[in-house]
Each structure stands twice: as structure tokens, then as C-alpha cells.
Amino acid sequence: MSEAAIWAVLEGVMDPEIPVVSVVDLGIVRDVKPDQVTITPTYSGCPVTDVIERTIREELDAVGFRDVAIKTTLSPPWTTDWISERGKEALRRYGIAPPDLAQEVVCPQCGSTDTEEVSRFGSTPCKAQWRCKACLEPFDRFKCH
Numbered sequence: 001m002s003e004a005a006i007w008a009v010l011e012g013v014m015d016p017e018i019p020v021v022s023v024v025d026l027g028i029v030r031d032v033k034p035d036q037v038t039i040t041p042t043y044s045g046c047p048v049t050d051v052i053e054r055t056i057r058e059e060l061d062a063v064g065f066r067d068v069a070i071k072t073t074l075s076p077p078w079t080t081d082w083i084s085e086r087g088k089e090a091l092r093r094y095g096i097a098p099p100d101l102a103q104e105v106v107c108p109q110c111g112s113t114d115t116e117e118v119s120r121f122g123s124t125p126c127k128a129q130w131r132c133k134a135c136l137e138p139f140d141r142f143k144c145h
């Protein structure tokens with residue numbers, strides 16, 4: 001298989017939790033070789049990790065790339081820095097505050113930084129529930145590890 005063909009397949013594999021961002025833009029795909037894809041799960045202990053690997057497997061199988069192995073590596077650990085600019089933009093449009101440890105939490109609805117964490121547990125174990133004090137809209141935010 002050509003690496004470009006494998007990348008093309010992976011570009012079409014969306015994160016099961018965030019259907020607007022591909023596993024490539026999330027930075028999950030670390031390396032592609034003609035016979036192997038290396039992925040690093042986003043959040044350790046996150047229940048969607050298995051789903052992501054299974055989905056990639058199914059998509060590769062669907063186009064006949066059955067000989068391409070999927071290898072999972074935990075080192076170096078995934079960080080939110082690996083999310084591409086396109087991925088961050090898609091998250092913003094989807095209403096999820098892109099994770100950025102260096103910056104304040106910005107409301108994806110109105111852009112205000114007057115925000116507060118409501119709960120460590122959002123709609124999924126990987127997200128926290130936040131609320132904007134300016135427009136009062138709740139939103140999800142990735143937990144930064």
C-alpha cells in the first residue's frame with residue numbers, strides 16, 4: 001500500500017466522539033508506513049480508544065488494506081499540541097473549546113474569556129463541562145492531561 005493511500009483513508013476516519021474531526025487532525029496518527037499505522041490514544045482510560053482503533057481497522061479493511069497493521073504506542077504520550085490547526089478550527093465550529101494549556105478558556109459561542117468550570121465531567125469522560133459567564137452558554141472542553 002502506498003503511504004499516501006493510507007493517509008487518505010485515515011483522513012476519513014472521524015473521532016467517534018467528535019464526528020467533525022479526523023483522527024489525523026486530532027494527532028492520534030503518529031506514523032504511517034506501507035504496512036503499519038502507528039497511533040497514540042488521546043486519553044488514557046478513555047473508553048473511545050478501543051473504538052478508534054476498531055474504526056481505523058474497519059476503514060482499512062473496507063478498502064482492502066488488510067495487511068496494514070495497527071500499532072498502538074503510549075510513548076511519547078498524546079498531548080493536545082498534536083491537534084492540527086484545522087482540527088482546532090473544526091472543534092471551535094463544533095462548539096468545543098479547543099484545548100490550549102497556555103491560554104485562557106475561550107467561550108466557543110461568543111469568544112469571551114469570562115468562563116468557569118462547572119463540572120469535571122462533561123458529556124463524556126474526556127470532556128469537562130464549562131460555562132460562559134458572558135453569554136451563559138454551557139460548553140464542553142477537553143481535559144488537558
Ligand SMILES: [Zn+2]
Nearest residue numbers: 107110132135
Ligand atoms: Zn459566551
